[in-house]
Amino acid sequence: xxxxxxxxxxxxxxxxxxxxxxxxxxxxxxxxxxxxxxxxxxxxxxxxxxxxxxxxxxxxxxxxxxxxxxxxxxxxxxxxxxxxxxxxxxxxxxxxxxxxxxxxxxxxxxxxxxxxxxxxxxxxxxxxxxxxxxxxxxxxxxxxxxxxxxxxxxxxxxxxxxxxxxxxxxxxxxxxxxxxxxxxxxxxxxxxxxxxxxxxxxxxxxxxxxxxxxxxxxxxxxxxxxxxxxx
Amino acid sequence: xxxxxxxxxxxxxxxxxxxxxxxxxxxxxxxxxxxxxxxxxxxxxxxxxxxxxxxxxxxxxxxxxxxxxxxxxxxxxxxxxxxxxxxxxxxxxxxxxxxxxxxxxxxxxxxxxxxxxxxxxxxxxxxxxxxxxxxxxxxxxxxxxxxxxxxxxxxxxxxxxxxxxxxxxxxxxxxxxxxxxxxxxxxxxxxxxxxxxxxxxxxxxxxxxxxxxxxxxxxxxxxxxxxxxxx
Amino acid sequence: xxxxxxxxxxxxxxxxxxxxxxxxxxxxxxxxxxxxxxxxxxxxxxxxxxxxxxxxxxxxxxxxxxxxxxxxxxxxxxxxxxxxxxxxxxxxxxxxxxxxxxxxxxxxxxxxxxxxxxxxxxxxxxxxxxxxxxxxxxxxxxxxxxxxxxxxxxxxxxxxxxxxxxxxxxxxxxxxxxxxxxxxxxxxxxxxxxxxxxxxxxxxxxxxxxxxxxxxxxxxxxxxxxxxxxx
Amino acid sequence: xxxxxxxxxxxxxxxxxxxxxxxxxxxxxxxxxxxxxxxxxxxxxxxxxxxxxxxxxxxxxxxxxxxxxxxxxxxxxxxxxxxxxxxxxxxxxxxxxxxxxxxxxxxxxxxxxxxxxxxxxxxxxxxxxxxxxxxxxxxxxxxxxxxxxxxxxxxxxxxxxxxxxxxxxxxxxxxxxxxxxxxxxxxxxxxxxxxxxxxxxxxxxxxxxxxxxxxxxxxxxxxxxxxxxxx
DNA sequence: TATGAATGAGGATTCATTCAT
DNA sequence: TATGAATGAATCCTCATTCAT
Numbered sequence: 001x002x003x004x005x006x007x008x009x010x011x012x013x014x015x016x017x018x019x020x021x022x023x024x025x026x027x028x029x030x031x032x033x034x035x036x037x038x039x040x041x042x043x044x045x046x047x048x049x050x051x052x053x054x055x056x057x058x059x060x061x062x063x064x065x066x067x068x069x070x071x072x073x074x075x076x077x078x079x080x081x082x083x084x085x086x087x088x089x090x091x092x093x094x095x096x097x098x099x100x101x102x103x104x105x106x107x108x109x110x111x112x113x114x115x116x117x118x119x120x121x122x123x124x125x126x127x128x129x130x131x132x133x134x135x136x137x138x139x140x141x142x143x144x145x146x147x148x149x150x151x152x153x154x155x156x157x158x159x160x161x162x163x164x165x166x167x168x169x170x171x172x173x174x175x176x177x178x179x180x181x182x183x184x185x186x187x188x189x190x191x192x193x194x195x196x197x198x199x200x201x202x203x204x205x206x207x208x209x210x211x212x213x214x215x216x217x218x219x220x221x222x223x224x225x226x227x228x229x230x231x
Numbered sequence: 232x233x234x235x236x237x238x239x240x241x242x243x244x245x246x247x248x249x250x251x252x253x254x255x256x257x258x259x260x261x262x263x264x265x266x267x268x269x270x271x272x273x274x275x276x277x278x279x280x281x282x283x284x285x286x287x288x289x290x291x292x293x294x295x296x297x298x299x300x301x302x303x304x305x306x307x308x309x310x311x312x313x314x315x316x317x318x319x320x321x322x323x324x325x326x327x328x329x330x331x332x333x334x335x336x337x338x339x340x341x342x343x344x345x346x347x348x349x350x351x352x353x354x355x356x357x358x359x360x361x362x363x364x365x366x367x368x369x370x371x372x373x374x375x376x377x378x379x380x381x382x383x384x385x386x387x388x389x390x391x392x393x394x395x396x397x398x399x400x401x402x403x404x405x406x407x408x409x410x411x412x413x414x415x416x417x418x419x420x421x422x423x424x425x426x427x428x429x430x431x432x433x434x435x436x437x438x439x440x441x442x443x444x445x446x447x448x449x450x451x452x453x454x455x456x457x458x459x460x461x462x
Numbered sequence: 463x464x465x466x467x468x469x470x471x472x473x474x475x476x477x478x479x480x481x482x483x484x485x486x487x488x489x490x491x492x493x494x495x496x497x498x499x500x501x502x503x504x505x506x507x508x509x510x511x512x513x514x515x516x517x518x519x520x521x522x523x524x525x526x527x528x529x530x531x532x533x534x535x536x537x538x539x540x541x542x543x544x545x546x547x548x549x550x551x552x553x554x555x556x557x558x559x560x561x562x563x564x565x566x567x568x569x570x571x572x573x574x575x576x577x578x579x580x581x582x583x584x585x586x587x588x589x590x591x592x593x594x595x596x597x598x599x600x601x602x603x604x605x606x607x608x609x610x611x612x613x614x615x616x617x618x619x620x621x622x623x624x625x626x627x628x629x630x631x632x633x634x635x636x637x638x639x640x641x642x643x644x645x646x647x648x649x650x651x652x653x654x655x656x657x658x659x660x661x662x663x664x665x666x667x668x669x670x671x672x673x674x675x676x677x678x679x680x681x682x683x684x685x686x687x688x689x690x691x692x693x
Numbered sequence: 694x695x696x697x698x699x700x701x702x703x704x705x706x707x708x709x710x711x712x713x714x715x716x717x718x719x720x721x722x723x724x725x726x727x728x729x730x731x732x733x734x735x736x737x738x739x740x741x742x743x744x745x746x747x748x749x750x751x752x753x754x755x756x757x758x759x760x761x762x763x764x765x766x767x768x769x770x771x772x773x774x775x776x777x778x779x780x781x782x783x784x785x786x787x788x789x790x791x792x793x794x795x796x797x798x799x800x801x802x803x804x805x806x807x808x809x810x811x812x813x814x815x816x817x818x819x820x821x822x823x824x825x826x827x828x829x830x831x832x833x834x835x836x837x838x839x840x841x842x843x844x845x846x847x848x849x850x851x852x853x854x855x856x857x858x859x860x861x862x863x864x865x866x867x868x869x870x871x872x873x874x875x876x877x878x879x880x881x882x883x884x885x886x887x888x889x890x891x892x893x894x895x896x897x898x899x900x901x902x903x904x905x906x907x908x909x910x911x912x913x914x915x916x917x918x919x920x921x922x923x924x
Numbered sequence: 925t926a927t928g929a930a931t932g933a934g935g936a937t938t939c940a941t942t943c944a945t
Numbered sequence: 946t947a948t949g950a951a952t953g954a955a956t957c958c959t960c961a962t963t964c965a966t
Contacts, residue, residue: 050343180433181444184423187419189415197377198415201382212405215451216451
């Protein structure tokens with residue numbers, strides 16, 4: 001609309017015009033849809049989710065959804081990937097250079113856990129990726145994007161492990177492989193929090209399990225004590 | 232209709248070829264349906280699975296399914312149940328009483344891995360449970376069924392760990408929790424083999440990773456050497 | 463809005479580059495839309511044609527279409543009209559007054575065939591009309607439009623035939639009827655070129671069939687030789 | 694409901710049981726659907742036709758349609774091809790061996806016209822074939838079947854022409870080509886009866902035009918009179 | 925008991941048209 | 946005048962479940 005603000009009356013109205021710009025409006029609407037979709041998708045899951053309800057909750061017509069997202073699957077993915085971008089940066093920040101390798105592993109995993117606590121939904125994208133057969137072919141860019149993110153995180157972790165091994169803090173090991181193991185473990189535990197069957201079987205709070213698991217692995221990585229091991 | 236003459240009474244019917252008894256036949260048919268259902272459910276998951284195909288594969292009419300199972304969910308439960316029972320039994324057999332606790336853990340996990348290799352589809356059951364966000368809420372009986380199976384397996388593992396701890400083979404630990412960790416790890420690794428993104432990032436063959444992960448945990452469980460730890 | 467300053471009044475605005483007048487611009491834009499619409503309508507037919515694509519190809523917003531044409535049907539009519547006018551004119555030009563009637567018929571049909579070769583899509587218009595059973599009832603204005611064009615062409619042909627009959631070049635006949643027959647034949651042959659079933663059965667190149675058909679009809683129109691026919 | 698009277702009492706009721714057999718019932722229902730579909734398709738055309746209405750008119754549920762026909766296109770084709778099988782046989786019967794070739798051509802075309810009068814709808818299948826882009830890929834068997842029928846008819850006609858040429862009744866000509874021309878002409882004329890634009894332009898009853906067209910072609914096929922032509 | 929025909933709610937998606945800016 | 950976001954009716958098709966035979 002009138003791309004150039006009316007500023008009718010002529011007086012300057014501070015930083016931002018009252019009336020939202022074209023693009024702004026579009027962004028807001030998109031967000032409204034995403035919010036509604038998140039609610040519905042997270043409550044019902046992908047397949048049972050009803051786009052009618054999404055539209056209704058977003059306060060838009062059904063057809064409007066399709067002006068923002070190609071189809072149901074894309075909307076789902078969009079819901080999942082929202083907010084995803086900041087993740088890797090934060091994870092990197094969690095690593096403080098001065099700390100011992102073991103402590104850095106702890107920090108990383110603690111960050112991971114906390115991030116999950118704050119953004120549970122976000123993590124579902126990992127699940128989504130593993131469910132292509134159910135939700136349909138995901139757009140390649142999405143797969144690529146998540147894979148890349150994943151790889152960066154693994155790399156971060158692997159570097160820490162590698163440095164630990166080089167410095168003698170850890171026993172020698174294949175750091176990429178162990179990073180994978182840690183990663184898998186962390187994701188598995190988190191995922192199990194949302195899986196009803198697994199959750200039902202837990203007797204210790206997840207956070208505690210999470211820490212213990214990391215500790216267990218760290219202990220497994222401790223360098224063999226010269227005497228006792230050499231025996 | 233009236234296809235099979237009543238042979239109630241059970242007396243021998245002489246020359247006539249061995250016609251299966253009423254009950255027998257019913258059992259066989261039920262099994263045929265279960266087999267067909269397993270194939271389809273394991274391939275497609277709960278919601279996308281199509282009962283038309285199940286009936287066709289079983290060689291019965293669709294209506295017949297409902298003479299054996301109340302509805303789709305119950306059929307699913309029956310599939311899980313039938314297979315779960317066999318699974319738990321085999322897993323139990325994998326544990327040989329005479330072996331060391333560590334070795335028993337190795338055996339168990341090796342069995343798990345091999346069983347997965349041989350029956351990949353079967354394991355999708357576990358994911359089904361973890362995929363509620365994607366496939367929608369599963370009927371309670373289904374969840375209960377799998378939870379029960381899962382619990383039995385965890386119990387098996389926890390017992391081994393517990394005995395190891397009691398016997399001094401392992402450091403003291405919460406055996407149920409560690410069993411959960413191992414279980415999560417194993418499932419996570421297997422699952423990652425089928426997820427395109429995760430698989431892309433692996434550089435070591437899964438079997439190797441699997442063994443290394445178990446070894447890592449076992450090392451983490453080793454009792455603290457008196458000297459170094461006691462310090 | 464207000465995008466283009468009013469230059470009503472029409473006076474020359476000096477140095478400023480030759481900006482097209484209001485009306486001019488409007489005419490150009492209308493033409494752009496018509497061109498885009500022709501492409502799409504001729505390729506897809508009336509109902510399957512998508513106005514989104516028309517707008518896109520024309521390089522205007524979808525809403526703009528409605529500033530030039532009331533609705534889809536009227537746009538279709540306009541397309542038919544624009545092209546029909548050009549067609550009838552060219553067909554008229556193909557008739558050279560000096561030639562014999564038979565030769566004029568040949569010319570006409572040759573023109574028709576060549577025009578089809580060059581603008582295959584254009585001819586789909588005729589089929590659109592004959593395809594109401596498939597595409598559904600067309601809006602009356604559309605039918606009227608095409609009927610008018612068709613009538614003009616038939617009239618041209620009928621006049622040639624009539625003059626031929628009057629001049630003794632052809633046997634007496636109902637020239638309007640024969641014009642219809644020729645027209646039907648020509649359209650049928652052309653149409654059959656695009657129909658997979660019919661085309662499969664042809665063994666002679668269409669152009670040849672076309673000429674032979676005309677020749678056949680012309681021979682049928684030859685005046686009875688006084689002797690043999692008079693018997 | 695209670696459709697079939699109880700035939701309690703058990704006595705033999707002559708040749709046919711009152712209660713329709715399984716297959717019978719299915720055939721009847723299929724027919725009901727076809728009837729309803731014909732009404733709707735012929736009134737609205739393929740694309741605008743609404744399967745909801747078809748189901749309603751047939752007195753069945755929407756889903757039932759899909760038990761008899763894969764999809765809309767197949768139902769349409771089925772409507773068109775119903776009754777088609779007897780056609781070629783009848784056409785063959787129309788040819789009486791004793792008649793002159795010209796007379797046989799007249800007979801054939803007259804039969805064709807009458808058959809069309811009686812079964813207008815049937816002929817639409819020819820149109821349908823030419824509209825694949827609109828109604829979607831037709832099942833190959835249908836295309837093949839119609840092509841085959843078409844070929845047989847052309848062959849019949851071509852044989853008559855060929856014999857006529859051999860016997861001196863017709864001037865030498867490519868009989869397959871002329872058969873195609875006649876066929877195209879006949880179909881074009883018939884089709885034009887259903888096309889509103891073409892129909893509006895007709896001033897002579899179609900039957901008359903049909904006969905005249907045939908006569909015109911026959912005259913065009915007459916052998917050249919030795920004297921007058923040789924000149 | 926087995927059948928399979930029938931059901932009908934349910935859901936994703938399209939697209940001509942409107943209208944506020 | 947042009948835009949393009951929004952609309953929402955329209956429609957094909959799926960499939961778990963029922964039920965008369």
